[in-house]
Amino acid sequence: MAKDxxxxxxxxxxxxxxxxxxxxxxxGNLNACLTCGACCSGCPATGFDGMDPRKFLRMAALGMxxxxxxxxxxxxxxxxxxxxxxxxxxxNIPQLVFNARKLTPRDQVPKGILGSCDMALSKPTxxxxxxxxxxxxxxxxxxxxxIKEEYPIWEERNLVAPIDKKGAEFFINQNSREPMIEPxxxxxxxxxxxxxxxxxxxxxxxxxxxxxxxxMADDDGWKELTQxxxxxxxxxxxxxxxxxx
Amino acid sequence: xxxxxxxxxxxxxxxxxxxxxxxxxxxxTVQDPCQIVRKTFGDPAAEDxxxxxxxxxxxxxxxxxxxxxxxxxxxxxxxxxLQSGFKEERLMYGKTKDEQIQATKAPYCVTGCHNCHAxxxxxxxxxxxxxxxxxAWTILGLALGIxxxxxxxxxxEDLQEVNLPESDG
Numbered sequence: 001m002a003k004d005x006x007x008x009x010x011x012x013x014x015x016x017x018x019x020x021x022x023x024x025x026x027x028g029n030l031n032a033c034l035t036c037g038a039c040c041s042g043c044p045a046t047g048f049d050g051m052d053p054r055k056f057l058r059m060a061a062l063g064m065x066x067x068x069x070x071x072x073x074x075x076x077x078x079x080x081x082x083x084x085x086x087x088x089x090x091x092n093i094p095q096l097v098f099n100a101r102k103l104t105p106r107d108q109v110p111k112g113i114l115g116s117c118d119m120a121l122s123k124p125t126x127x128x129x130x131x132x133x134x135x136x137x138x139x140x141x142x143x144x145x146x147i148k149e150e151y152p153i154w155e156e157r158n159l160v161a162p163i164d165k166k167g168a169e170f171f172i173n174q175n176s177r178e179p180m181i182e183p184x185x186x187x188x189x190x191x192x193x194x195x196x197x198x199x200x201x202x203x204x205x206x207x208x209x210x211x212x213x214x215x216m217a218d219d220d221g222w223k224e225l226t227q228x229x230x231x232x233x234x235x236x237x238x239x240x241x242x243x244x245x
Numbered sequence: 246x247x248x249x250x251x252x253x254x255x256x257x258x259x260x261x262x263x264x265x266x267x268x269x270x271x272x273x274t275v276q277d278p279c280q281i282v283r284k285t286f287g288d289p290a291a292e293d294x295x296x297x298x299x300x301x302x303x304x305x306x307x308x309x310x311x312x313x314x315x316x317x318x319x320x321x322x323x324x325x326x327l328q329s330g331f332k333e334e335r336l337m338y339g340k341t342k343d344e345q346i347q348a349t350k351a352p353y354c355v356t357g358c359h360n361c362h363a364x365x366x367x368x369x370x371x372x373x374x375x376x377x378x379x380x381a382w383t384i385l386g387l388a389l390g391i392x393x394x395x396x397x398x399x400x401x402e403d404l405q406e407v408n409l410p411e412s413d414g
Contacts (some may be wrong), residue, residue: 044318044341048334076334078326080279080319112328128328150412151393175359184395188386192250195389196258209359215325244246244382245281245358 016068017060020099028092033057039083039093048076053083053093060096074100075110101217109216116212117221126208126225129176133204137163139179140186140202147187154191161190164236165201171238172200173209173229189244200242203232209243247357248286250385251293254300261388263303265408272351273302273384274310276342276365277317278358288314297381298355301388308349318342320356322364336371339364343372352401353377355384366399377401 021027039053046052051073059068079094087093106114116128125133140161148155162168178185193200206229213221233241253259275298277283282291291314299307310317321338329335342365346354354369356362356378365378379399386392387400390408397405 042318044321044338045334048337072331075329075331076326076338078279078319078321078324078338080323081284082279082316082319085283085315110325110329110331112330113325116325116328146395147393150395151410152413153410177359177363182398184398185380185382188380188382188392188396191391192259192382192385192389195391196253212325212328215328242246242249245278 013063015060015063016065016100016103017063017096020060020096023099024092024095028095029089030057030060030091030096032089033061033091034089036088038086038088039091042082042086043077045073045076045078049073051076053077056100057091057093057096068100069103071100073097074104098217113212113216116210117216117218120208120210120212120225121221123208124205124228126206126211126228127176127180128208128210128212129180131176131180131208136179136202136207137204139183143183143186144190147191154194157194159190159194161186162201163207164204165199167237168199168201169238170198170200170240170242171203171229171233171236172242172244173207174202174244175209201236201238203229203236205229205232209245247281247294247297247381248290250297250381254297259385259389261297261301261385262390263299263301263306263388265388266303266306269403269407270306271302271353271403272306272308272349273298273353273355274308274346274349274351275313276310276320276346276354276356276358276361276378277314278356278361279317279319279323281357282317283315291315294355294357294381298384301384308351310345310349318345320361320364320368322358322360322362327360327363335364336368339368340372343368343374346376347372347374351376352403353379353384355379355381357381 021030040046043053074097077097081094083093119130120126120128144161211225277291318341320342321335326335354365354376356365362378369376
């Protein structure tokens with residue numbers, strides 16, 4: 001036996017881990033780690049900054065809250081949940097990571113993520129790339145015209161890309177990358193929906209699919225963006241909210 | 246959305262035809278998106294994706310990565326990684342995925358998620374694998390014979406003129 005052991009001093013105080021356990025069903029099983037390491041062996045982020053999922057969890061269990069707060073590792077973990085999938089105790093390490101992201105002061109959040117979240121919040125479209133409704137409508141109309149011009153069959157088949165169509169079955173959202181960078185990528189989906197006889201619509205509000213506020217663990221921002229889309233969907237009386245993914 | 250593509254194919258509302266690939270025998274693999282498969286719908290969604298891809302490219306031209314479905318590795322494009330500025334770490338993370346894809350020897354990887362698409366496209370260039378990342382709608386459009394010339398940006402040279410619809414021009 002080693003002579004030197006880590007001594008956990010004094011009374012047990014409330015820690016970051018306890019706080020997260022209070023948020024999760026069954027406490028996320030965060031006290032159930034067998035230290036087997038299955039999580040680490042299947043995690044592509046193992047070793048980054050000398051960290052891995054098991055080490056991160058053990059640090060939380062030991063109350064090393066400052067070290068957790070200062071670690072960049074929560075931004076390297078994609079919260080893919082493969083560690084939970086292989087864990088014999090189903091420990092919710094990704095939720096520990098998600099909440100660790102909340103410990104990062106807003107001005108120290110990776111700039112790209114913060115910028116994308118703030119941009120989406122500033123646009124009724126929810127576009128993290130700043131696409132305005134005017135631009136979206138223009139691009140959609142433009143691509144639709146181009147398709148019909150090049151392939152007149154789509155005029156006959158009545159290809160559509162409606163915005164705010166009341167009572168449509170599906171309210172479809174679209175990643176901003178399409179209208180902003182690769183608008184020609186929207187056409188195949190419209191054609192597929194046409195062939196399948198699907199009644200669908202985009203929304204003039206909240207059509208953008210990405211949600212970077214979620215990634216930065218900004219619960220209020222995440223909720224705001226999601227609510228905008230959901231409310232528009234409800235307002236139009238659409239039955240199903242559909243992500244293109 | 247793959248569950249819907251799969252349903253519409255089962256119901257006969259979409260009729261993809263894989264015969265364009267009978268002689269070409271171009272191989273395709275699939276990236277199971279963590280968000281859709283492991284985190285949300287489970288393996289049935291992975292099966293739906295495979296049904297769609299196999300219907301489009303031919304069963305014998307589909308090659309699975311290993312591991313796959315709920316056990317698949319994240320590509321490194323998720324969780325905001327693409328916008329976090331940690332490019333070096335993101336590509337290092339993606340090495341696991343790159344090795345999985347290269348092991349299939351498939352020149353095409355169907356990516357069911359935008360983050361996967363962007364990340365895998367970059368991995369193919371960065372690590373020199375040269376494989377293409379394609380959206381599901383691209384491969385479905387190809388097999389339905391509705392994929393126009395300008396809608397083939399993510400397809401390689403070999404598929405630029407395959408199954409092109411008749412144009413006015």
